[in-house]
Amino acid sequence: MKDISIQLTAASGEPIGRLRTSAFEIINKAEQEARNRNLSKNSALKTVFGEVLAESGFNISDKNLIEAVESLDLLRRGKSIPSLQITVKNIQTKGNGNGINSSKNGKNNTMNAQTTTALQSFFEIEKTYPDENAHSWYKRLKGIDEQKERLLLELEMILFPDLVEKWSRRNHGNQVLKICELQRNRIPLILFQGDVGTGKTALAETIGDALARRAGKNAQVHLLKINTQIRGSGLVGEMSDLIAQAFTQVEMRASSLKGVPILLLMDEADALASSRDTSQMHHEDKAGLNTVLQRLDNLRLTKLPVAVMFITNRPDALDPAVRRRAALNLHFERPNDEARSEIIQSSVPELKLTVKQIEQLIHLTSEKHPKNKKIRFTASDLTDRLLSGAFRRAYKENRAFTANDLLAEAEIIESTPQIGTN
Numbered sequence: 001m002k003d004i005s006i007q008l009t010a011a012s013g014e015p016i017g018r019l020r021t022s023a024f025e026i027i028n029k030a031e032q033e034a035r036n037r038n039l040s041k042n043s044a045l046k047t048v049f050g051e052v053l054a055e056s057g058f059n060i061s062d063k064n065l066i067e068a069v070e071s072l073d074l075l076r077r078g079k080s081i082p083s084l085q086i087t088v089k090n091i092q093t094k095g096n097g098n099g100i101n102s103s104k105n106g107k108n109n110t111m112n113a114q115t116t117t118a119l120q121s122f123f124e125i126e127k128t129y130p131d132e133n134a135h136s137w138y139k140r141l142k143g144i145d146e147q148k149e150r151l152l153l154e155l156e157m158i159l160f161p162d163l164v165e166k167w168s169r170r171n172h173g174n175q176v177l178k179i180c181e182l183q184r185n186r187i188p189l190i191l192f193q194g195d196v197g198t199g200k201t202a203l204a205e206t207i208g209d210a211l212a213r214r215a216g217k218n219a220q221v222h223l224l225k226i227n228t229q230i231r232g233s234g235l236v237g238e239m240s241d242l243i244a245q246a247f248t249q250v251e252m253r254a255s256s257l258k259g260v261p262i263l264l265l266m267d268e269a270d271a272l273a274s275s276r277d278t279s280q281m282h283h284e285d286k287a288g289l290n291t292v293l294q295r296l297d298n299l300r301l302t303k304l305p306v307a308v309m310f311i312t313n314r315p316d317a318l319d320p321a322v323r324r325r326a327a328l329n330l331h332f333e334r335p336n337d338e339a340r341s342e343i344i345q346s347s348v349p350e351l352k353l354t355v356k357q358i359e360q361l362i363h364l365t366s367e368k369h370p371k372n373k374k375i376r377f378t379a380s381d382l383t384d385r386l387l388s389g390a391f392r393r394a395y396k397e398n399r400a401f402t403a404n405d406l407l408a409e410a411e412i413i414e415s416t417p418q419i420g421t422n
Contacts (some may be wrong), residue, residue: 001235003022003023003024003025003314004016004022004023004024004028004075004081004083004084005018005019005022005084006022006023006084006086007083007084007085007086007087007241008058008085008086008087009085009086009087009088010088010248011088014244014248014265015241015244015245015248016245016248016249016252017122017245017248017249018280019052019056020089021282023072023075024053024075025085025399026045026048026049026072026148026399027045027072027075027076028049030045030048030072030076031044031076032417033048041073041076042069042073044216045067045069045073045076046065046069047071047208048064049068049072050065053086053088053167053368054393057084058289059397060072060086060087060088060343061087061263063216064086064087064129066131068084068086069262071084072084082319086193100323102394104293106146106233106369106374108337109143113116116238118398122226122227122230122242122246123224123225123226123227123246123340124226124227124246124268125174125205125216125225125226125265126222126223126225127180127205127208127222127223128214128220128222128223129211129220129221129223130209130212130213130220130223131208131209131373132288134205134206134208134209135206135210135213135330137202137206137212138203138206138207138209139346140346141202141203141206141343141379142335142339142340142343142346142379143198143199143335143336143338143339143340143379144198144199144203144339144379145197145342147203147330147332148203148207148210148346149414150328151190151203151207151328151330152210152211152214154181154190154327154328155207155211155263155307156211156215156326157188158182158185158186158188158307158309159188159211159221159261159305160261160305161180161183161184164181164183164184166385168180168314171182172331172346180300182340184303185300185325187197187295187296187297187299187300187325187326188195188299188300188306188307188308188327189307189308189309189310189322189325190307190309190310190326190327190328190329190330191310191318191322191323191327191328191329192309192310192311192330193310193311193312193313193315193318193329193331193332194232194313194315194332194333194335195231195313195332195333195376195378195418195419196313196363196416196418196419197291197334197379197380197381197384197416198332198333198334198378198379199310199312199332199333199379200332200381201267202265202342203266204309205223205225205265206262207263208221208222208223208263209221211261211263220260221260221262221263222253222257222261222262222263223255223260223262223263224250224263224264225265225266225267226246226265226266229271229297230246236273239272239285239287239288239291240287240288240290240291243288243291243292243295244291244295246360247295247298247299249404250262250264250306251298251299251306254298254304254305255304259305260305261306261307262304262305262306262307263306263307263309264306264307264309265308265309265311266308266309266310266311266393268311268312268313268319269310269311269312269314269318269322270314270318271314272289272292272318273289273292273310273318273319273322276343288296289319289321289322292322293319293321293322293325293363293366296308296322296325297325301325309394310322313419314419322408323372333374334375334377334378334379335377335378335379335382336376337362337366340361340365340376340377340381340382341358341361341362343379343382343383343391344358344361344386344387345358345404347382347387348385348387348401350402350407351401351406353403353406357403357406357407360407360410361406363382363409364407364410364411365377365382365386365415367415371414372414372415373414373415374415375415375416375417375418376415377415377416378415378416379411380416381415381416385413386409386410387408388411389409389412389413390404390405390406390409393405393408
């Protein structure tokens with residue numbers, strides 16, 4: 001008999017997530033419990049399932065618990081059941097700093113750690129800003145100052161609408177302009193699009209720190225990065241269900257944090273939001289895209305402090321409906337001569353590179369050098385390949401790191417091909 005997962009839904013019918021503990025795992029635990037404590041199988045199922053839900057941070061009504069136990073008992077006796085969906089009565093909160101809700105003294109608490117581990121995780125990265133590592137990395141991002149400024153301003157307007165209203169009252173005779181409300185009603189979606197290695201993901205994963213510091217003392221910003229599991233395994237309706245669950249978890253988290261902004265990041269967003277004009281597009285992909293669009297529209301209606309950031313190397317692959325919904329489109333290009341010079345010099349200030357050495361490095365990393373096939377280096381080509389390779393050379397030979405190491409490495413390596421080229 002095939003094992004089944006246990007889906008949790010809110011009283012409203014919204015999917016919350018799936019328990020990591022499967023139905024058969026609960027049944028096996030219950031059978032052990034029945035033997036150890038001399039309980040009936042039914043009583044053991046009720047006890048074990050109740051404990052699993054309690055550990056996950058959820059409550060359930062007696063009626064729903066009885067119905068769930070009846071389904072588990074059928075499965076235990078070899079009967080087939082299509083699915084097991086449990087309606088959660090409410091989420092438990094705790095006042096020890098680990099609960100979902102904010103405490104009365106105003107301190108913002110993160111979501112119950114037990115809940116996030118007991119549920120299937122849709123997020124590969126969860127961060128809270130300010131964060132010193134993110135702060136340092138953000139400052140090291142060179143050649144994208146315009147994108148930094150535009151993104152920071154847009155996120156402030158999306159996530160802190162009260163600041164926009166204060167601006168309006170201050171500059172327009174205590175009046176809130178109609179356009180302020182229009183701005184607030186936009187879908188909170190930002191697109192990052194451009195070639196590989198141009199700083200899109202690095203900026204998306206560190207902008208939360210700059211935003212938190214800009215918002216003022218004690219301000220916090222949270223980042224949730226969706227993982228690839230959200231695409232599912234190809235079962236009918238699975239991807240749509242997983243997308244809905246992921247967005248529901250984000251909305252629940254935003255509600256529990258009482259005004260603390262959340263950045264929801266999806267890398268390679270074209271995998272979920274590719275154009276419906278593609279003839280090879282599978283029905284499941286179309287259904288998944290429709291769910292993405294619906295949940296983006298829903299975020300505008302909820303007015304929760306959530307901003308979604310979609311990253312793609314293939315902007316043309318995104319569905320036009322996604323592009324139309326974006327409040328901001330950020331384009332990232334490979335760094336020009338000036339930007340490449342800044343990246344290199346800021347990374348190795350101790351070498352005190354001469355003007356001639358810099359010019360040589362700029363030429364070797366440009367589209368003009370034959371080895372690069374008319375394609376200049378990306379930012380990651382410089383930091384992850386050129387600089388790292390040159391440093392590795394000096395370390396291996398147990399000698400001082402010099403400008404000659406940079407020049408020698410730049411003579412060897414080629415630029416990363418653009419997406420869609422050989």
